Amino acid sequence: MIEYFPLFLALILAIVVLIMLANRLKIAYPVLLVVAGLLASFIPGMPVLRIDPELIFIIFLPPLLYEAAWTISWKELWRWRRIISSFAFVVVFLTAMSVAIVANKFIPGFSLALGFLLGGIVSPPDAVSAGAILKFVSVPKRMSSILEGESLLNDASSLIIFRFALIAVATGQFIWYQAAFSFGWMVLGGVAVGLLIGFIFMKVHKYLPTDVNMDIILTIVTPYIMYIVAEEIHSSGVLAVVSGGLLLSNKQHHFLSSSARLRGYNVWESLVFVLNGLVFLMIGLDLPEITEGLKQEGVSFTSAIGYGLLVTLVLIVVRFLSAFGAVVTTLIMRNYINVADPSPGIKGPILLGWTGMRGVVSLAAALSIPVQLSDGTAFPHRNLILFITFIVILTTLLLQGLTLPALIRKLKLGGKDHYLSEEETDLLIRREMAAHALEHLTNTYSSQIDEHPLLQQLVSKWEGKTKDESDLKLPTASKTIYKELLNKQRQWLLKKNKEEKLLDEDIIRRHLHILDIEEEKLRHL
Missing domain, CATH: 1.20.5 (Single alpha-helices involved in coiled-coils or other helix-helix interfaces)
Incomplete structure (x- = not known):
């Protein structure tokens, strides 16, 4: 492994340069990284990166999911819970089923179990790609919240499908009542493990004599422990990380100091930056190994590309149908229950339908397929599944990723998410916060204000904030x-x-x- 260390250093430097270039060109950096990795794979002498499939999930997924759980707004997640849960669970299952049926019908030698395996791999859209694109364009908060919430939960649902399909392929049988029991255990056990370990670490942060460095190290260790413990008891490690991350995110101000939060944010931002960059670059770098595997399976290159494009088409069509199906459901259900957005229109579904770029989770799932079955025979069509996944990721990133900004500008998405604009809300919060602090200061420490110049300055400062009409934004x-x-x-x-x-x-x-x-x-x- 040590011989690859200089290569990894070079890759990290390349990631930094490419992302700077992507920002200058206003292109989502996952697109540029995948293309760069693809081009780099043709450089003579470029070593082929091989990672143990069993380590893929453990290395990349826990920190990426944990960071996503920390940054998402629980309030927005709950506000849009119906559409988020429908896309994260129902749409993922429908997508996997559609891919399974099409693959079974059009790809020679593909059983329904293999089709569901492929569907579980390619069904979850990638949050990083969508987030990188939305950075350059303006969309209503509700759209970004739905995309973030969906991407956080659909990883768990798709990987559960992937796990059951993997078992079905390996054993050759699928017993529905055993699967139902296992599904319940994976969900409930995963959530319980995440909450329990999150609660334990919360108490460790709060009651043990930790400093800032220890707090940050503990936050890095936490998702790995959640994931490993959950997997050891055969529940969902992904759900454990997500549920534990959401718990700690909402309680962070009760057990982390301001210094730990400030420095930890920077550490996590850098860590996730490197991990995401490496994964997207590896997508392109893995092509030679994947194509070599296709030759061993006796599948022609053009046929494999055709299968990949067919699966991509299925993914796009199903997502569009699901997006407009959600509109129809909303229009019907608004007569019976209160919905967050009773008049969704058609612009939102168009945007949701076109934000189906695949990325990190799909690659990690595909690479985690074992090379051999338990009896020593080669895993059926492993290299073809890897190649189809590569084509899906590459096609969705290039087709949807490059056209999404233009589509957003064309749609001119309007509509307010809140009664006040962001600037007006910011001003209102600052004034009310200053008034609250001023009231507490004058009521509690009125006799000490005249004795302390600092308290006098604070009174003047907060009185000014409550009255100054120009206190909107620093020019x-x-x-x-x-x-x-x-x-x-x-x-x-x-x-x-x-x-x-x-x-x-x-x-x-x-x-x-x-x-x-x-x-x-x-x-x-």
Whole structure:
């Protein structure tokens, strides 16, 4: 493994350069990474990356799912729970079933079990791809919330289908009542493990003498423990990570210090950045090994491409039909229950139907297929499944990923998610928060305000925030000037540290850290 270390370093540097290029070109970076990996695979002497299939899920999935659970809004997840759950569970099952039927009918040697296996692999859309694209265009909050919620839960449902199909292929039988019991255990056991381990780690953070570094390390270890423990008792590791992540995300302000939250956010952002980049780059780099496997199976390259495009077409059609089916269901059900969006229109379903890019989870699932069955025979059509998955990922990323921004601009999605605009809500929150703090200060510490200049400054500051009509957003010009002043202060501190040999450098670093925090605050003003 050590001989690949320089290659991994080169790949990480390539990821950084390619993502900078993608941002400059305003292209979703997964598209560029996959294409770059594909082109790099043709470079003479490029080593073929081989990862143990059993380690794929453990290495990549737990941190990616955990981070997604931490960043999603529970309020929005609950608000759009009906459409999110329908897409994450019902649509995933319908997609897997459709792929299974088509594969069984048109791909020689494909049983229904193999078809369901392929369907479980390619059914979940990728959140990273959609998120990277939506960064360059403006969409209503409700659409991004639905996409984020769907992607968080559909990974679990698709991998459960994948697991049952894998067992059916390996054993050659499928007993429905055993499958139903196993399904219930996987769901309930996975959620229970995630919540239990999340609760234990929450108490560890809160009551043991941890510091910031320990807290961050514990957050990195937590999803792996959730996943491994759940898998060891044959429940869903994915659901364990998702449920535990949601619990800890909602309770983070009760057991994590502000320093741990601030630094942990940066650590996790960098970790997920590298993991996502490596996976998308590996999608392209894996092509030579996959095509070599096709030759061994005796499947022609053109036939395999045709199968991949056929499956891609099935995925797109089923998702579009499901999106418009959700509209019809909403129009019917609004007469009987309260729905979050009683008049969905057709623009939203069009967008939902076209946001079906596949990526990380599909690749991880495909690569995790064992090379051999328990009796030592080769797993049937493993390389063809890998190649079809590759074609699905590549096609959806290029076709839908490159055209999605133009489609969003063409649709001109309107409609307010809330009664007030984002700017108006931000101003209202700041004023009410200042008024609440001011009331507490004046009622509780009224006798001490005159004795402490700092408290007097806070009173003046919060009184100004409650009255100032212009306190909407810091102008860009003001931000530029303030940034320049912060840089001047940094230069002065560095110069002073250099000139005064006896000055304690730790004090200088402390003030430099404060300036960094001030500059970070500018991003949110």
